Amino acid sequence: MNQMDKKYEALFTPWKIGNVEIKNRIVMCPMGGTSLFGWFELGGCHFDREAAKLFLERANNNVGLIIPGIAPLRDTFWGKWLWQNPKMFDELKVFMEEIHKTGAKLFIQLTAGMGRSWAITELVAPLHKNKFTRALIKPIIDTSHELACPSEQPSRWAHDIICPEMTVEQIHEIIEAFAKTAKLCKEAGVDGVEVHAVHEGYLLDQFSIEFFNKRTDDYGGSFENRYRFAAEVVKAIKEACGTEYPVSLRYSVESKMKGFCEGAMPGETYTEVGRNMEESEKAVKYLQDAGYDMLNADNGTYDSWYWAHPPMYMPENCNLDDVAHIKQFVDIPVVCAGRMDAETGAKAVAEGRIDAVGVARQFLTDPEWITKLIENRLEDIKPCICCHSGCFNFSSSKGHANTQDLTDTMGLARCALNPETMQSTKYFVEPAKVQKNIAIIGGGIGGMEAAILCAKRGHKVTLYEKTGELGGVFIAAAAPSFKEKDRALIAWYIRELSKHPITVKLNTEITDVKSLDADEIIVATGAKAKKIPVKGAESAIEAVDFLLGKAEVGENVTIIGGGLTGCEIAYELYLRGKKPTIVEMQDDLITTKGICLANTSYLRDFFKTNKVPVHLETSLCEIGSGAVTVKDKDGKTFDIPADSVILSVGYTPDPVSPKGKHIHVVGDASQVGNLRTVIWGAWNVCMKL
Numbered sequence: 001m002n003q004m005d006k007k008y009e010a011l012f013t014p015w016k017i018g019n020v021e022i023k024n025r026i027v028m029c030p031m032g033g034t035s036l037f038g039w040f041e042l043g044g045c046h047f048d049r050e051a052a053k054l055f056l057e058r059a060n061n062n063v064g065l066i067i068p069g070i071a072p073l074r075d076t077f078w079g080k081w082l083w084q085n086p087k088m089f090d091e092l093k094v095f096m097e098e099i100h101k102t103g104a105k106l107f108i109q110l111t112a113g114m115g116r117s118w119a120i121t122e123l124v125a126p127l128h129k130n131k132f133t134r135a136l137i138k139p140i141i142d143t144s145h146e147l148a149c150p151s152e153q154p155s156r157w158a159h160d161i162i163c164p165e166m167t168v169e170q171i172h173e174i175i176e177a178f179a180k181t182a183k184l185c186k187e188a189g190v191d192g193v194e195v196h197a198v199h200e201g202y203l204l205d206q207f208s209i210e211f212f213n214k215r216t217d218d219y220g221g222s223f224e225n226r227y228r229f230a231a232e233v234v235k236a237i238k239e240a241c242g243t244e245y246p247v248s249l250r251y252s253v254e255s256k257m258k259g260f261c262e263g264a265m266p267g268e269t270y271t272e273v274g275r276n277m278e279e280s281e282k283a284v285k286y287l288q289d290a291g292y293d294m295l296n297a298d299n300g301t302y303d304s305w306y307w308a309h310p311p312m313y314m315p316e317n318c319n320l321d322d323v324a325h326i327k328q329f330v331d332i333p334v335v336c337a338g339r340m341d342a343e344t345g346a347k348a349v350a351e352g353r354i355d356a357v358g359v360a361r362q363f364l365t366d367p368e369w370i371t372k373l374i375e376n377r378l379e380d381i382k383p384c385i386c387c388h389s390g391c392f393n394f395s396s397s398k399g400h401a402n403t404q405d406l407t408d409t410m411g412l413a414r415c416a417l418n419p420e421t422m423q424s425t426k427y428f429v430e431p432a433k434v435q436k437n438i439a440i441i442g443g444g445i446g447g448m449e450a451a452i453l454c455a456k457r458g459h460k461v462t463l464y465e466k467t468g469e470l471g472g473v474f475i476a477a478a479a480p481s482f483k484e485k486d487r488a489l490i491a492w493y494i495r496e497l498s499k500h501p502i503t504v505k506l507n508t509e510i511t512d513v514k515s516l517d518a519d520e521i522i523v524a525t526g527a528k529a530k531k532i533p534v535k536g537a538e539s540a541i542e543a544v545d546f547l548l549g550k551a552e553v554g555e556n557v558t559i560i561g562g563g564l565t566g567c568e569i570a571y572e573l574y575l576r577g578k579k580p581t582i583v584e585m586q587d588d589l590i591t592t593k594g595i596c597l598a599n600t601s602y603l604r605d606f607f608k609t610n611k612v613p614v615h616l617e618t619s620l621c622e623i624g625s626g627a628v629t630v631k632d633k634d635g636k637t638f639d640i641p642a643d644s645v646i647l648s649v650g651y652t653p654d655p656v657s658p659k660g661k662h663i664h665v666v667g668d669a670s671q672v673g674n675l676r677t678v679i680w681g682a683w684n685v686c687m688k689l
C-alpha cells in the first residue's frame with residue numbers, strides 16, 4: 001500500500017463535538033434523499049435500507065462523521081410524526097451498532113421544514129391552487145403545512161402560490177417534535193442530532209431573516225425574536241436528551257441575496273437583503289449560547305442556490321473564507337462545506353481556520369474516495385463533476401414550478417456517474433452466465449462505460465473508436481476552462497479501461513457492423529449537430545468545433561441557442577474577455593427538465609449581473625456579414641452585430657446501425673440526453689448481456 005501524502009495528515013486527526021470524539025476531520029454532509037427515514041415516499045416514513053447500505057459502505061471506507069439527509073419531523077405523505085413510529089427507531093438501533101463497529105460516528109439531521117423553499121412540483125402545484133383539490137389531497141399530502149412560512153409570501157418555485165403564515169401552535173408543535181424525535185435517536189444509539197436549518201433559506205432560516213419574516217409576535221421583528229425558533233429547538237432537545245447530547249446546526253454564514261430569486265455572484269459588490277456578515281457574527285455567538293455544539297456551515301439560500309449547491313461554475317472552496325471568518329466568533333467546532341478539495345481543506349484545518357471538512361456529492365460518485373486518498377491513489381478517485389443531474393435535479397424556468405419528474409423527486413441522492421448509488425437493487429455488477437465476445441463501437445463516455453461494465457462481468461470486450469483518442473463528444477463538453485472535473489473524468493475512464501482486459505482499437509472506423517466477429521454489438525456513436533434552414537447558416541461555427549478549438553471567434557459573438565451548451569459557451573466567451581450575445585426561441589434560458597436550478601440560476605444570474613445581452617422568444621432569420629438578423633415575439637426584426645456566430649441548437653442521434661438482434665444502441669446514439677442517461681442507459685443494456 002502506498003503511503004498517504006503528508007499534506008493531508010491534518011484531516012486524519014481526532015476532534016470532538018461536545019464529548020463525542022470523531023476519528024478524523026472528514027464529514028459526510030447531508031444530502032436530500034439520503035434520510036434513514038425515507039424521503040418523500042408514498043409509503044410514508046420507514047427505516048430506509050438503501051440509505052443504510054450507502055452509509056455503511058462509506059463508514060467502512062474511513063469517513064469520520066456521517067450526517068444523513070433531512071428527516072422531516074412530520075412525514076410528507078400521510079402526516080405522521082416520526083416519533084410515532086417506534087419500529088423505525090428499533091431498526092435504527094441495530095444499524096447504529098453496525099456503524100459503530102467501523103469507528104465512524106453518525107448524527108441524524110431533523111428538519112423543521114422548507115416553507116417557501118419547498119420544491120412544489122408542476123404536478124402538485126395546480127392541486128394546491130384549487131381549494132377543493134387542496135382539501136381533497138390534504139390527508140395524503142398537506143401542501144399548506146409543507147409551504148407554511150413565517151409570513152405570507154410567494155413560493156420560491158411557483159411564484160403565483162402564496163405560502164401561508166405558520167401559527168404559533170404549529171411552531172410549538174414542531175419544537176416538541178424535535179425534542180421527542182431527538183430523544184428516540186439518542187435511545188437508538190445515534191451519536192447526536194443536527195437541526196435543519198438556519199441555512200439555505202429553509203424554514204428556520206426564513207424565520208431568522210427579516211426579508212422573509214414580517215411577523216409582529218414573539219417570532220418576528222427583533223434579532224432575538226427572529227432567532228427564537230432556532231434557539232427554542234436546541235433548548236428543547238437538550239431538556240429531553242441532556243445537556244451533554246451533541247446538537248449540530250446546519251448554518252449559512254451569509255444569504256448571498258440581492259432580492260427575491262436573485263443571488264449574488266462570487267466577488268460581487270452588492271447590498272445583502274438576507275443575513276449579512278455583521279449579523280452572522282452576532283448570530284453564531286447567540287446560537288452557540290443557546291446550546292448548539294457545532295456549526296455545519298456554508299452560504300446561500302434558494303434564491304442564491306449555487307452557494308449551497310455549487311455547480312462547476314462556482315470556485316472550489318467557495319465558502320471557506322466566510323466560514324473561517326465566523327469561526328472566530330464561537331468556541332464550538334465549525335465545519336465548512338462547498339466544493340471543498342482535500343488539500344485546501346487539510347491546510348485550513350492545520351491552520352485552525354476550520355475544524356473539519358464537509359464533503360457531500362463526492363461520496364455519491366466514489367464511496368471509496370477517502371480510502372484512495374489514504375492509500376495515495378488520487379488518480380483512482382472518480383471525480384464528482386457537480387452536474388446535479390442524478391442527485392438533485394430540481395429544475396425550473398420562467399413560469400414553471402419544479403419540473404423534475406416525480407420519480408426523480410422520490411429518488412434523490414442518486415448519481416449520474418455511479419448508477420449503483422441509492423439504486424443497488426436495480427444496478428449491480430454480477431458475473432455473466434455466459435462469456436461473450438462483445439464489440440463496442442464508439443469510445444465516448446457511453447462506450448467506455450459499457451466496455452468497463454462488460455469486462456467486469458467477464459465478457460471479452462473490444463472497443464472501436466474512429467478517432468485517435470477516447471472521450472467522444474465529451475472532449476468538447478469538457479473543454480471550457482471551468483470544466484476541470486470533466487477533463488479529470490475522461491482521464492479516469494481511460495485509466496480505468498487499462499485495468500481490465502479490454503482491447504481498444506483507435507483510428508478504427510466501423511461502417512458495417514456485420515463485419516464484426518462478435519456475439520453482441522453495442523453502438524455508442526453519439527449524436528450529430530442539428531442544422532437550421534436559414535440563409536448564411538453555412539458560415540456559422542458549430543458548437544463542438546468552437547469547443548474543440550477548431551475555429552477562432554471575433555470580439556462580438558452571437559450564440560444561437562440558449563440551452564445548457566449555448567449558455568456555457570457564452571459563459572466561457574465572457575471569461576475569455578469576449579462579448580457574447582444569446583438568442584433563444586424559448587421564454588427562458590435552459591428550459592430542459594432535469595437540469596438543476598442551482599446550475600441554471602447561476603448562469604441566468606451571471607448574465608444578468610454582467611449585462612450579457614439575452615434575447616428570449618427570438619428566432620434567427622439570417623446570418624449575414626458582420627451581423628445576424630432576428631425576429632422577436634412581436635414580429636419585429638432587427639440586427640445584432642456579430643463578428644462570429646456559434647450554432648448551439650441541439651443534436652440528433654447518429655447511430656452507425658439501428659437496434660436489431662444482438663445489436664444494442666446506447667447513449668446519445670439512442671436518445672440525446674446527458675451523462676446520466678448515457679451511463680444509466682449503458683448499464684440497462686450491459687446488465688442483460
